[in-house]
Amino acid sequence: MMRALLRRDLLQFFPFAGGGGAALPLLFFVAVAMLYPFAVGPDPNMLARTGGGVVWIAALLAAILPLERLVARDIELGTFDQLRLRGVSDEAMMAVRMVAHWLSFGPLLLLATFPAAALLKIEGEPLRLLLLGLVAGTPGLAAVGLMIASLTASLRAAGAALSGLLLIPLSLPILIFGAGALARGDIATLGFTAAISLALVAITPFAAGAAIRAAREG
Amino acid sequence: MQARLSAKTLACRRGDRVLFRGLDLYVESGTALHITGANGVGKTSLLRILAGLLTPFAGEVSHDGDIGLLDERPALDPELPLAKALQFWAALDGAQDLREIAQRLNLIDLINVPVRYLSTGQRKRAALARLLGQQAPIWLLDEPLSGLDEASRGLVEQLTKEHVAGGGLCVIASLQPLAIEGLQRLALEEFAQ
Structure with missing residues (x-):
């Protein structure tokens, strides 16, 4: 049951899977890394010092690009209702969706970090910290994204603007510790990123499940 | 049962x-x-x-x-071909022969057409195919x-009769x-x- 759900979700959200999943977040991520040196000038020291933070912000924004279709579409299609009738709990649906959402952008984002890092002159130890930080932080970003998507799913008019607004407080801790590890050059800081990420991953299925239940009653 | x-x-x-x-x-x-x-x-x-x-x-x-529910939302992925969209539910429900159900609902010619290209009535019939595959006793x-032509309306009535005669309720x-x-x-x- 869960495997069939995950398969469908991946087909929906994974770029290049042919099911309508968009590669846009990924392109967006690389585009930011490409444009940044043009905007601030090609000074390698400056790029190396600030580039990590830019990659983090790009990762964060890339994670919220697919939010609009993440939950609202299946509410409109009636998929969640049909699954509910088959005894699948809302929490299980959301847990599967969280995994699918992360799989659809996390690993590809890590791959895209290599060209992005090359453009921003990040190499050696900072690159390692950046990659490890993204490994620790992106599950949290996926969780936050799903939480926001499910909360705003029934508010048709609010859409993207509200999602962006909600993202700021919720993702700030991940960003502070994730990008902070780069500034301090200290891997221990990533422990905090991972811990926050885990906490978000743990509560999101319940929060998002409650949100779509509320949307159903509305 | x-x-x-x-x-x-x-x-x-x-x-x-x-x-x-x-x-x-x-x-x-x-x-x-x-x-x-x-x-x-x-x-x-x-x-x-x-x-x-x-x-x-x-x-x-x-x-x-x-319980099987048929409402105005077919719960079929719009960009998938009908067969694949139905297959998702068939896999969850352990449904038997999808082809036979599609045949019954005159969907066999549409089986490779993406769901978003189906007309209102065809979509309704596709949702009925999902419902049949679910094999739930309560409909x-x-x-x-709504949205169905005369022949399809007759088919819905026929299917309902058969479901009730087979021990289901509706x-x-x-x-x-x-x-x-x-x-x-x-x-x-x-x-x-």
């Missing part, structure tokens, strides 16, 4: 308006119930309450047997005839009259506030 669906002193509230109150209902295997009432009287809400998707304002619902049909909310023998009737307006 004996299927049964019952509700006791149901009331439904939408916003600050109570739509109906004091509704009792008992349907068992081999019966079909037609819920009638004008737009906005709460037919869809009643079906959603019976399905367990909406919490009633008062009263309780109980049922033996799985809740919300406006099953609750149908419909504005259109249904040509089904032994159909029980419940006028929702009688419970309106």
Whole structure:
């Protein structure tokens, strides 16, 4: 049951899977890394010092690009209702969706970090910290994204603007510790990123499940 | 298997308006119930309450047997070909032969067409295919005839008869009259506030 759900979700959200999943977040991520040196000038020291933070912000924004279709579409299609009738709990649906959402952008984002890092002159130890930080932080970003998507799913008019607004407080801790590890050059800081990420991953299925239940009653 | 669906002193509230109150209902295997009432009287809400998707304002619902719901949303992925979209549910429901069901609903020629290109009526028939594959003894049909041509309407009535004859039960909310023998009737307006 869960495997069939995950398969469908991946087909929906994974770029290049042919099911309508968009590669846009990924392109967006690389585009930011490409444009940044043009905007601030090609000074390698400056790029190396600030580039990590830019990659983090790009990762964060890339994670919220697919939010609009993440939950609202299946509410409109009636998929969640049909699954509910088959005894699948809302929490299980959301847990599967969280995994699918992360799989659809996390690993590809890590791959895209290599060209992005090359453009921003990040190499050696900072690159390692950046990659490890993204490994620790992106599950949290996926969780936050799903939480926001499910909360705003029934508010048709609010859409993207509200999602962006909600993202700021919720993702700030991940960003502070994730990008902070780069500034301090200290891997221990990533422990905090991972811990926050885990906490978000743990509560999101319940929060998002409650949100779509509320949307159903509305 | 004996299927049964019952509700006791149901009331439904939408916003600050109570739509109906004091509704009792008992349907068992081999019966079909037609819920009638004008737009906005709460037919869809009643079906959603019976399905367990909406919490009633008062009263309780109980049922033996799985519930299949057919409403205006087909729950089929728009960009997938019909066969694949149905396959997802068939895999969850452990349905037998999809081809046979598609044949029955005259969908066999459309099986490779993406769902978003299907017309309203074709989409409704596709949703019916999903419902048939589910093999649930309890059918809740919300406006099953809307958007369908005459032949398809006859098919829906035929399928409902067969479902009921095969030991299933059926609750149908419909504005259109249904040509089904032994159909029980419940006028929702009688419970309106």
